[in-house]
Amino acid sequence: MESIKTYDSINHPMKHIYFISLMMKTIQQNTKTMRQVKFIILLILLFGATSSYTLAEASPFTPPTGEFDTPLDSIRLSDPAILADKKTQMYYMTGTGGMMWRSKDLRLWDGPYRVTEFDKDSWMGPRPMIWAAELHLIDGKYYYFATFTNREVKIGTYRGNVIERHACQVLQADNPMGPYRAFGDATYLPADRPTLDGTFWRDTDGKPYMVFCGEWLQNWNGTIEKIELKSDFSGTIGSPKVLFRASDSPWSREKDEEGNVTWNKVTDGPWLFRTATGRLGMLWTSWVFGDYTQGVAYSESGTLDGPWMQEPEPITPPNYGHSMLFQRFDGQWMMSVHSHAKDSRGRTVRTPHLFEVDLSGDKIVVKTQ
Numbered sequence: 370m371e372s373i374k375t376y377d378s379i380n381h382p383m384k385h386i387y388f389i390s391l392m393m394k395t396i397q398q399n400t401k402t403m404r405q406v407k408f409i410i411l412l413i414l415l416f417g418a419t420s421s422y423t424l425a426e427a428s429p430f431t432p433p434t435g436e437f438d439t440p441l442d443s444i445r446l447s448d449p450a451i452l453a454d455k456k457t458q459m460y461y462m463t464g465t466g467g468m469m470w471r472s473k474d475l476r477l478w479d480g481p482y483r484v485t486e487f488d489k490d491s492w493m494g495p496r497p498m499i500w501a502a503e504l505h506l507i508d509g510k511y512y513y514f515a516t517f518t519n520r521e522v523k524i525g526t527y528r529g530n531v532i533e534r535h536a537c538q539v540l541q542a543d544n545p546m547g548p549y550r551a552f553g554d555a556t557y558l559p560a561d562r563p564t565l566d567g568t569f570w571r572d573t574d575g576k577p578y579m580v581f582c583g584e585w586l587q588n589w590n591g592t593i594e595k596i597e598l599k600s601d602f603s604g605t606i607g608s609p610k611v612l613f614r615a616s617d618s619p620w621s622r623e624k625d626e627e628g629n630v631t632w633n634k635v636t637d638g639p640w641l642f643r644t645a646t647g648r649l650g651m652l653w654t655s656w657v658f659g660d661y662t663q664g665v666a667y668s669e670s671g672t673l674d675g676p677w678m679q680e681p682e683p684i685t686p687p688n689y690g691h692s693m694l695f696q697r698f699d700g701q702w703m704m705s706v707h708s709h710a711k712d713s714r715g716r717t718v719r720t721p722h723l724f725e726v727d728l729s730g731d732k733i734v735v736k737t738q
Contacts, residue, residue, distance in 0.1 A: 437477045441721055444470065444478060448566075448638065448691045449705045449721035450503035451475075452511075453698060454545050461545045462721065464707070467499030467515065469546060475697070475723065484547030485513070485540060491551060492560070493517045493538065500535070501566045501638065503693060504545065507577075512602055513540040513549040514579070516565040524561055527587050534560065537567030537581045539602050553603025558596065563587060568693075570595075570641040572673050577602065580612070580651075580673065582636045591615040591636030593653060595673050612651075613666065613677045620664050620683050621655035633657070638691035645729045647671065652704075652733075654690035657683070661690040661709050665733060684735050689722060702726045704735060 447465040454461060462470040462478070470480035489495035502515035518535035525532055536558045540549035557579065558564045567581040577598040585591035592614050597606040614636075615621065621633035637654040644650065649668040656662060663685045666677040685692070688709040696702055704724040712718050727734040 435479060437473060437479045439470075439478045439480070441472075441476060441478060441723070444721055445718060446470075446721050447707050447719040448501040449707055450501075450693045451695050451703075451705045452504040452506060452545065453695050454506065455698070457545060458698065459545070461504055462705075463502040463504060463513075464721075465500045465502070467502050471546070475703075482546065484542075484549055486548045486550050488551060492519060492522070492534070492536075492556060493551075494519045494521060498535075501691070503568060505569045506545075507569070507602070511542045511545050511547075511549070512569070513542065513547075514567045514569055515540070516567065524563065525587075528589070530586055532563050532586055534563075535584075536560070536562070536564045537579060539567075539579075539598075541602070553599070553601075554605070557605045558609065566638050566691075568639055568641065569598075570673065573671065576600075578673060579605065580639045580641060581609075582639065583609075583611075585615060585634040585636065589634050591634055591655075593636050593639050593651070610674075612673060612675055613679075615655060617677070617679055618655055618664060619679050619681045620657065621662065622657045624658075638663075638693075640693045641673075642694050642728065642733065644731055644733065646731045648731055649673075650733055651677065652684075652692050652694075654692070657687065660687035662687055663690040663692055663706070667732070680732075684733065685724070686737055689724075694726065702728050 449462055449464040452461045460472045460475055467485055468481035469484045470478045472478045487493055487495055487497060498518035498520065500516040502513060505512045505514065514537065516535055517538050518533055520533045522534040523531055524534050536556065538551065538557050541552045542549045563584040563586055565582050565584055567579045569577065570580055571577050578595045579598055580593065580595050583592035583594055593612050594609040595612055596609045599606060615634050616632050618632050622630060623633040625631050633656045635655045640652040642650050649671050651666050652663060654661065654663045662683045664680060665684050666679045668675045668677055685706065689706045692704050692706040694702060694704055704726045706722050707719045708722045710718050725736040727736065
C-alpha cells in the first residue's frame, strides 16, 4: 500500500499532479471507469487548497485491488492473527511483518497491504520491525497490538547476546485497514526490557489488560505477564505482574549447556479465551527440542491472577504454534496458527494454517483431523 501523505507535506509546485496521478493509478488498478477518475480529480482540486486535508481523508488509504486470488497456504506469514469484522463482513489477517491481508471466505485472500504509519521521533523510529501484530475491535475502534523493534537502539548485552530494543505497543485506527498510528503514551512497557507478543484481555474486574511475554534473552527463563491498560488503551497503569514462567511448563523440552534435558526457556504468543463453561484458558507456545509446539494453561481462579495450571501435553501437532482464536461468521470457532516446514534449500517456511476448535466443554479441543 502506498504511504499516506499529508497534502502540505509535498513541497513541489506540481503537487496537485502528484495526487491526481496517484489516484489515476489506483483507479486503473481497480479497473474503474474514467467517469470515476474525473470525479476523484474534481475532489482533489476542490480540497487541495485546504492545508489540513490529507490523502487519507480523500481516500482513506490507497484502495485495495480487490483481487481475492491468493490461497491461504501460499502466503508466507508468521504469527497470523485474524479479525472477523461483522461490519464489513470481511476477515482481516496480519502478523509478523505488519502487512494486512483480507478475505471474504478464509480461502482466497487479497493483499498484502501496508497499514501502519510511524512518527520518526518516537522510540520505534520511522520504520520499525513489526512482530506478531493482531487486531482487536473494541467500542467501535480498531486497535493494533504488536511488538516493535528499533534496531538502532541497544538495551544491553546478556550472555553475549546484544539485545535491540523491542517492546509491545498499541496503535489505533477508525478502519480495519488503517492507517494505524500511535495515539497515547510514548511507551507502554519498561524500556530496559525486551517484551513481545502483547495481546488484549478484559478481566472479571472489568479492567483492560495487556498480556505479554518477557523475552528469555535477559534471564534465560521467559515469562508471561500482565499489565493494566488505561480505559482508552492509550497507555498502561502500574507495573507488570508475572503470571507464569517458561520453567512451569511440563511439556516443553531442550538440552541445557551440560546436555541435560530440561524445560525450554521460550515463552511465545499468549492468547486468552473462555470455554462455554466459563473456564479461563491461555494458549501459549514454546519448543520441544526442534519443534515449535503449543500448549494451554487454565486459571484456577478464573482470572488473570491464576494460579495457572499447565496441561501436561501439547494441544496441536508438532511445528504448529503461536495461535489465536476467532469465530467465523457462521459461528464456528477457529484457531489460526503458523506451521514450520523446510523448503528444498533447508530454509524455514512459515505458513498460516486454520484448525476448527470446540469450546463447548470445560477444555479447548483442537480438531486436527
